[in-house]
Amino acid sequence: MIPLDYIVRNIRRRSRRALMTVVGVALVIGIYTVMSAVATTMVSGFRQTGTDDEVIVLQAGALTADFSSVARSAQVYVETREGVASREGVPLVSPEVRLGCTLATEAGGETSVDVRGIQAGRVAAYGQVELTDGAWPRSGFEACIGRPLADQLGVRIGSTLRFERAEWRVVGLMDSGGCVFDQEIWVDMDDLAATAQRRDISGFTLRAVDADHAASIIRAINENPQHALRARSAPAFYARAGASSAAVAGIGSFLALIIAVGAVFGGMNTMFANVAGRRREFGILRAMGYRRWNVLFAVLVESLLICGLGGLVGIALGFGFARIPFELPYLAHVAVRVQPAHVVQSLVLTILIGALGGLLPALLAARQHVVDALQAHPGS
Amino acid sequence: MFHLLPLMASNLWRSKRRSILTILGIAVAILVFGALHVATDTMTMGARQAGADETLSVRRDGRSNVLASRLPESYEDRVAGIAGVAAATGILAELAIVGEKNVHVFLRGIDPGAYRRVQPLQVDGTQWASFAENRGAAIVGHRLLEKLDWNVGDEVELAEAGLKLRIAGVIPPQGLDLESHVLLHRGHLQALRNREGQVTFVKVATGESSPEELAARIDDRLATAPVPTRTTTSARFSEAVVDEFMGFTAYLRLMALITVLVTTLGAANAVAMSVRERTRDFGVLKTVGYRPVEILALVVGESLVLAAAGGVLGLALTGWVVHSRAAQLAGFTWTPATIGLAAIMALVIGLGGGLLPALRAARLRPVEALRVID
Numbered sequence: 028m029i030p031l032d033y034i035v036r037n038i039r040r041r042s043r044r045a046l047m048t049v050v051g052v053a054l055v056i057g058i059y060t061v062m063s064a065v066a067t068t069m070v071s072g073f074r075q076t077g078t079d080d081e082v083i084v085l086q087a088g089a090l091t092a093d094f095s096s097v098a099r100s101a102q103v104y105v106e107t108r109e110g111v112a113s114r115e116g117v118p119l120v121s122p123e124v125r126l127g128c129t130l131a132t133e134a135g136g137e138t139s140v141d142v143r144g145i146q147a148g149r150v151a152a153y154g155q156v157e158l159t160d161g162a163w164p165r166s167g168f169e170a171c172i173g174r175p176l177a178d179q180l181g182v183r184i185g186s187t188l189r190f191e192r193a194e195w196r197v198v199g200l201m202d203s204g205g206c207v208f209d210q211e212i213w214v215d216m217d218d219l220a221a222t223a224q225r226r227d228i229s230g231f232t233l234r235a236v237d238a239d240h241a242a243s244i245i246r247a248i249n250e251n252p253q254h255a256l257r258a259r260s261a262p263a264f265y266a267r268a269g270a271s272s273a274a275v276a277g278i279g280s281f282l283a284l285i286i287a288v289g290a291v292f293g294g295m296n297t298m299f300a301n302v303a304g305r306r307r308e309f310g311i312l313r314a315m316g317y318r319r320w321n322v323l324f325a326v327l328v329e330s331l332l333i334c335g336l337g338g339l340v341g342i343a344l345g346f347g348f349a350r351i352p353f354e355l356p357y358l359a360h361v362a363v364r365v366q367p368a369h370v371v372q373s374l375v376l377t378i379l380i381g382a383l384g385g386l387l388p389a390l391l392a393a394r395q396h397v398v399d400a401l402q403a404h405p406g407s
Numbered sequence: 408m409f410h411l412l413p414l415m416a417s418n419l420w421r422s423k424r425r426s427i428l429t430i431l432g433i434a435v436a437i438l439v440f441g442a443l444h445v446a447t448d449t450m451t452m453g454a455r456q457a458g459a460d461e462t463l464s465v466r467r468d469g470r471s472n473v474l475a476s477r478l479p480e481s482y483e484d485r486v487a488g489i490a491g492v493a494a495a496t497g498i499l500a501e502l503a504i505v506g507e508k509n510v511h512v513f514l515r516g517i518d519p520g521a522y523r524r525v526q527p528l529q530v531d532g533t534q535w536a537s538f539a540e541n542r543g544a545a546i547v548g549h550r551l552l553e554k555l556d557w558n559v560g561d562e563v564e565l566a567e568a569g570l571k572l573r574i575a576g577v578i579p580p581q582g583l584d585l586e587s588h589v590l591l592h593r594g595h596l597q598a599l600r601n602r603e604g605q606v607t608f609v610k611v612a613t614g615e616s617s618p619e620e621l622a623a624r625i626d627d628r629l630a631t632a633p634v635p636t637r638t639t640t641s642a643r644f645s646e647a648v649v650d651e652f653m654g655f656t657a658y659l660r661l662m663a664l665i666t667v668l669v670t671t672l673g674a675a676n677a678v679a680m681s682v683r684e685r686t687r688d689f690g691v692l693k694t695v696g697y698r699p700v701e702i703l704a705l706v707v708g709e710s711l712v713l714a715a716a717g718g719v720l721g722l723a724l725t726g727w728v729v730h731s732r733a734a735q736l737a738g739f740t741w742t743p744a745t746i747g748l749a750a751i752m753a754l755v756i757g758l759g760g761g762l763l764p765a766l767r768a769a770r771l772r773p774v775e776a777l778r779v780i781d
Contacts, residue, residue, distance in 0.1 A: 044683070047676035054669045086601060088568035090502045093475035096601045127471035139471030191469055192635060224633060225477075227601065255569070255601075285439050286669055292432035293673035299424055300680045 029317060029325040038329060041301060048297040049337040052380060055290040056341025059283040060373045061348035064365045066276030072361065073269025076206040077261025078154050079238035080112070082245055085230040087257040091268065092125040096227045101254050105231050108247055110240025114151050119234035121145055121152035124219045128190040130212075133181065140176070141211045142190065144219030144228075152234045156208045160184060161199035166215045171199035173209035179362070188212065191222040207265060210361065232261070287376055294384025298330050302388040309392050310400025323393035330385025331378065338377025342370055411705050418709060422681060429677040430717040433756055436667060437721025438728070441741075441749045443663040445729055449739050453584040453645030458527050463611040463622050464644035465495075468635040473608075473647045474500045478634055480604050483521075489628050491616040496521035497606030499596050503568040510554060512565065513588045516596030516606075525612040528585065534559070534576025542595050544575035548586035550738055552577060570599060584645065587738055610641065667752055675760035678710045682764035689768045690776025699769040706768050710761025711754070718753025722746060 038045050077083075084105055089095035099122070105111075106118040113119060124144035129137045147163035150156065161184045164171045170188055172180075177200055182188065188195045195214055203209050220228070235241035241260060248258040259267070302309075309322050342365075349363040419426045453459065465486055467476035483497040499516035519539040522528075530546060538544045547557065552574075557563055561574050570591075578585050597603050613621050622638040629636045639647070682689075689702055728734060729741050 044676075044680055047672065047679065051669060051672050051676065054665075054672065058665055058669075088503065088565075088570070088600070090504060091475075093472045094501060094600075098601070127475060129469050129471050223477075282439060282443070285435060286665075289432050289435040289439075289669065289673060292428045292435065293676060296425055296428045296432070296673075296677050297680065299428070300684065304684065 029312065029321050031328070034325055034329050034332065037301075038333060044297055044300065045333045048294055048333050049340065051293050052290055052334050052337025052377065053340035053344055055283070055287050055380070056338045056373050056377055057344030057348055059280075059287060059376055060342055060345025060365060060369055061363070062279040062283040063369045063372055064345065064349055064363050066273075066280050067366065067369065068361055068363045069272045069276040070269050072205060072207045072210065073265045073272070075204070076155065076208070076265040077263075079260065079262065080235045080241050081152075081154060081261035082233050082235060082241050082248075082258050083230065083261050083264040084233065084248060084256050084258045087255040089230075089257070092123070092229045093127060095125075095229045097230050097256065098254075099226070099228055101256060102231070104251075104254055105233060105248070105256075108244045110235050110237075110244050112234045112236045117148060117151075119149070119152040121149040121232045122216060122228050123230055123232060124216050124223065124225060125229040126191070126219065126223060130180075131189040138180075140190065141207075142219065143211050143213050144216035145213050146216055152232050153203075153208065154234060155206050156201050156203045159200050159202045161197075163199055164214050166218055168193055168195045168218055169198040169215065170195040171201050171213045172197055173211050174200045174202045175209045175361075176211070191219070193218075193222045207268075230256075284376075287380060290380050291383045294330065294334055294380055295387060297333070298326065298385050298388035299391070301329070302326060302392045305392070306395060306400045306403035309395060310397055310403065313395075313397045314401065319393040323389045326389035326392050327382065327385045330389070331381040334377055334381030334384065338374060338380075341377070342373050345369070345373065411701060411708060415705060415708050415712065418681070418685070418705075419712060425677060425681060426713060429673075429713045430720060432673045432677070433714055433717025433753065434720035434724060436669070436673075436756065437718050437749050437753055438724040440663050440667060440752050441722060441725035441745055442728055443660075444745045444748060445725065445734075445739050445741050447660060448742060448745060450649050451646060452582075452738070453649065454642040456583050456645075459642035459645065460640050461613060461618060462525060462641045463613060463618055463625070463638050464641050465609040465611060465625060465629075465636050465638045466607070466644070468626075468637040473644065474502065476607050477602075477605050478607070478609060478636070480606050482606070482629075482632075482634070482636075483609050485629065485632065486609050486611060486625060489621075489625055491614050491621045491624065493612040493614045494521065494524040495609050495611045496525050497593070497609050498522075499593050499600075499602060499605065500607040501568070501596060501600060503565045503570070505555060505565055505567070510551075512551065512555075514568075514570075514596065515585075515588055515590050516593035517590055518593050522590075525610045526585075528578065528583070529581050530576055530578060538575035538590075541573065541575060542592050543571065543573055544591070545572040546576045546578060546590040547574050548578045548588050549580060550587040551589065554587075568599075570596075584738075608644070611638075667756070671756045671759045673760075675763065677713070678706065678760045679764040679767075681709070682706055682768050686768075686771065686776050689771055690773045693771065693773040693776065702771075703765045703769040706765035707758065707761040710765070711757040714753045714757025714760070717756070718750060721753070722749055725749070 085092060085095040086097050102120065102122055106120045111118050111120060126142045128140055128142045130140045132138055147165050150163055158171070159174060161171070172182055172188070177183070177197075182197055184197050184200065186197045188197060201208065201213070216228070220226070233244070235244050245258040245260060248256050312322060313319070346365050349365050465478070465482065466473060467478055470476050478497070480497050483495045486492055487495040496518050501514040501516065503512045503514060504510070505512050519535070534546070538546050552558065557574060559574050559577055562571065563574060564571050572589070572591060578590070580586060593606070597605065611625070618640050622640065625638040626636055692702060725741070729739050
């Protein structure tokens with residue numbers, strides 16, 4: 028076995044050349060780390076939202092809640108489906124008006140927010156949302172806001188929000204532990220319908236007594252042609268809503284991978300240059316009794332060490348990139364977090380770049396005949 | 408300087424492996440850059456199509472989702488009455504997902520009588536007449552027909568949207584994003600979607616006055632109307648739609664920039680390595696009378712040759728991607744701008760990569776260079 032110490036000294040002797048590779052790999056890994064963190068962030072809210080006993084009802088054929096138009100009279104029909112849960116005699120069916128609004132910010136700009144008009148007496152239908160402070164919004168232009176969104180916007184209880192040509196007073200903060208509700212503003216449904224001049228509503232979120240009943244409610248609603256409604260289980264609905272952001276996130280990671288292919292070429296270039304200049308050296312090592320695979324291994328380890336250093340710097344860079352404020356597509360207000368899984372993925376990619384970049388040069392170094400190598404001109 | 412060419416060629420040939428790896432690295436970069444450019448270009452095509460800067464779109468103000476805007480249909484008359492407006496027509500936009508491949512289909516509910524006074528559109532006369540007469544008929548963009556394997560005369564069903572349509576005609580290629588849309592009767596779509604009396608936006612043909620001034624005037628005149636409006640050129644409107652549904656053109660541009668940065672570094676590294684290894688060679692060249700500027704030209708030239716080869720290969724790969732069936736159906740086309748920008752990018756990579764090592768080589772003192780033992 029060629030000592031590790033020897034390999035490290037080799038790298039230090041050609042430190043300038045190694046440095047460029049380290050920087051290159053660091054940039055690639057930095058980008059990959061932040062891109063995969065962005066991808067996870069973009070889909071995680073949608074993935075976590077919805078439980079098996081929750082059902083989302085929209086107008087049949089409406090692609091999103093934005094396009095859905097349901098008559099208020101449908102509420103009676105939905106509430107009377109067999110298996111709808113109730114609490115203290117009130118069915119857990121929440122009629123909703125959902126709008127994507129532009130919110131005027133403190134700085135005088137605009138930002139997009141999802142606004143959900145609800146009825147304070149029906150919020151028990153949402154199993155994942157908890158009121159952490161204040162009260163649910165009642166009629167009179169009150170608003171409740173997801174705590175993470177409030178933090179991002181610098182909003183507190185008592186603050187005023189301006190959207191839909193009205194001013195809304197924040198009376199409550201809610202938390203759903205990472206679900207999409209964290210990024211929403213809830214107001215009284217009739218207030219919102221009035222400002223939006225809408226007679227119809229967007230649809231319903233309802234809770235069934237259990238998952239089996241949820242499935243039978245979905246079947247019943249979808250098979251009834253009279254109301255032209257479409258019911259979906261909440262996890263399926265939110266996963267679908269997140270599908271396009273997942274696609275966008277996928278593009279980012281895919282591009283990062285293609286750039287990584289470029290990094291493999293770069294790494295290979297460095298290692299070939301290293302190996303080419305050291306033919307005699309490898310010859311001497313072989314003459315001293317080291318085996319072919321010892322040489323191969325030494326070159327591979329050298330490549331892995333150089334790339335590994337780049338990878339570590341890159342992961343640190345990734346943490347830094349994630350802090351850059353950047354409005355994500357679809358999710359303007361979510362903070363990107365690099366998680367342990369992303370670090371592991373990035374390390375795997377680093378090792379791949381190092382191994383692929385080092386393999387061919389290592390084979391070249393190991394394949395040489397001892398005598399030829401010893402006769403090689405220095406530097407050739 | 409032409410006497411340097413044989414030297415350049417033999418140098419590149421001598422380190423074939425490195426030349427090839429560098430070319431491949433640059434080709435990957437140009438491919439990523441080119442493909443991203445084509446993608447953003449295609450997505451923002453609506454903003455650059457014919458007439459996009461002359462026509463206006465009036466939508467509801469204060470909504471982040473452009474296509475979820477709702478205006479009363481009567482707004483087409485309100486808008487038409489404003490001085491400077493030549494014609495105005497309300498359009499109901501809808502989105503449907505079709506087939507197993509989840510193809511997104513943009514539906515535009517239009518008033519066939521008024522629409523073409525506002526939107527210039529080449530469609531076969533008899534096909535249009537047959538569409539206008541038949542409430543359940545549709546005119547479909549050629550790209551969508553191909554993608555969904557539909558034909559003129561077919562009766563098609565958009566099951567999820569609960570819509571049955573007879574395809575009366577096709578929108579042929581003419582540089583409009585309508586080529587991947589479906590046009591159908593507004594009243595039909597309103598009834599189906601429970602949206603009687605509503606449109607998504609009002610499209611406006613302008614008279615003689617400047618479009619921006621007219622846009623401001625329309626919003627000003629409607630400021631006291633029940634529904635606040637935001638009027639923009641159709642180009643800005645298309646951009647907003649793209650941002651809503653794709654939401655990431657800025658993101659793609661950022662990626663392209665980073666790619667170029669990373670690759671330039673890779674190319675620079677390759678050239679720098681080759682210069683460092685040839686320190687002695689440069690010493691010899693200087694000793695026999697080569698001037699620093701010649702050495703500079705030699706090294707930069709080599710780097711440029713590599714970049715050019717990588718650029719050509721990268722563009723060829725981009726072309727291959729763009730002309731694949733999937734990309735063609737998505738409406739991907741490349742323009743001279745893509746090719747030009749990719750060429751400039753290759754040039755930047757070549758220059759950026761070669762310049763520093765070249766300066767180093769040019770500044771070498773022959774005595775020291777000759778003494779170097781690698």
